Amino acid sequence: MGRATERRRVLRIRDGVVSERPDTLVAEEPMEIRLNGRPLAITMRTPGDDFALAAGFLVSEGVLGAADELRNIVYCAGATEDGSNTYNVVDVSTAPGVVLPDITLERNVYTTSSCGLCGKASLDAVRTKGRWPVDDGPEPLRLTPELLAELPERLRASQRVFDRTGGLHAAALFSEDGELLDIREDVGRHNAVDKLVGRALQSGRLPLARTVLLVSGRASFELAQKAVMAGIPVLAAVSAPSSLAVDLAAETGLTLVGFLRGASMNVYAGEHRVALRAGVRRAAR
Numbered sequence: 001m002g003r004a005t006e007r008r009r010v011l012r013i014r015d016g017v018v019s020e021r022p023d024t025l026v027a028e029e030p031m032e033i034r035l036n037g038r039p040l041a042i043t044m045r046t047p048g049d050d051f052a053l054a055a056g057f058l059v060s061e062g063v064l065g066a067a068d069e070l071r072n073i074v075y076c077a078g079a080t081e082d083g084s085n086t087y088n089v090v091d092v093s094t095a096p097g098v099v100l101p102d103i104t105l106e107r108n109v110y111t112t113s114s115c116g117l118c119g120k121a122s123l124d125a126v127r128t129k130g131r132w133p134v135d136d137g138p139e140p141l142r143l144t145p146e147l148l149a150e151l152p153e154r155l156r157a158s159q160r161v162f163d164r165t166g167g168l169h170a171a172a173l174f175s176e177d178g179e180l181l182d183i184r185e186d187v188g189r190h191n192a193v194d195k196l197v198g199r200a201l202q203s204g205r206l207p208l209a210r211t212v213l214l215v216s217g218r219a220s221f222e223l224a225q226k227a228v229m230a231g232i233p234v235l236a237a238v239s240a241p242s243s244l245a246v247d248l249a250a251e252t253g254l255t256l257v258g259f260l261r262g263a264s265m266n267v268y269a270g271e272h273r274v275a276l277r278a279g280v281r282r283a284a285r
Helices: 050-060 145-157 160-165 189-202 221-229 243-252
Strands: 005-014 017-026 029-035 038-045 070-075 089-094 109-111 169-175 180-186 211-215 234-237 255-261 264-269
Touching: 029 050, 038 050, 050 070, 050 089, 050 189, 050 221, 145 169, 145 180, 145 211, 145 255, 145 264, 169 189, 180 189, 189 211, 189 221, 211 221, 221 234, 221 243, 243 255, 243 264
Parallel strands: 029 089, 038 109, 211 234, 234 255
Antiparallel strands: 005 017, 029 038, 070 089, 169 180, 169 211, 255 264
């Protein structure tokens, strides 16, 4: 099975001094996802949590939504000419009665570590209808700016592989009280989210109501969609959102926070979940 990091020799130049040394890099390998034996998608990912990655991907595609809809996930042997197992091909078996997507050449998805939507025929194809509304439950979810401001540091403190490589993304799931519930790392930000969602599916925790999803990079349309499909009401990012991510958040009721850095942040949609202190002055437009 692949490792999350690999060692490579590098020529290091510091203040005019040249030396050779080994460097730790984040691993990146392709993984093919098969659905009931048929090829569905290929993603470039950091090895680890592969079964959760596959399960989370199928949640975002609208195929799975509950643990009992998932029969089994296995690595496929025989993926190479010599029949060896590369641990880069997984097959997801669904339970009887699960409605499967139409697997055609046009439908097959090739995803890279930077964009999980490459190969989609159109944006309409990814506006998948979620199983659950983006809902808070019986009591409205209210998060203070102070609590949101603490989350990036908590995510950063838990990035174990990043500390060794400096070269991968993270996605963290927090409770409404700011408790870190789970964190996953991957060379692709969309993979990190899929690993989180897949683990939640496998443990029967979907939908992820009253939680906050924090991503280490920008908030793309794709990540907003993954949050909606998992029933997550709040998506926060340390960088900028895209215009389509904002549009989707406004359409679905998702709270979208961008540029979450220190005490500063921009709320692009769903501001009703951000609890401002009484008497807070709003600057003139």
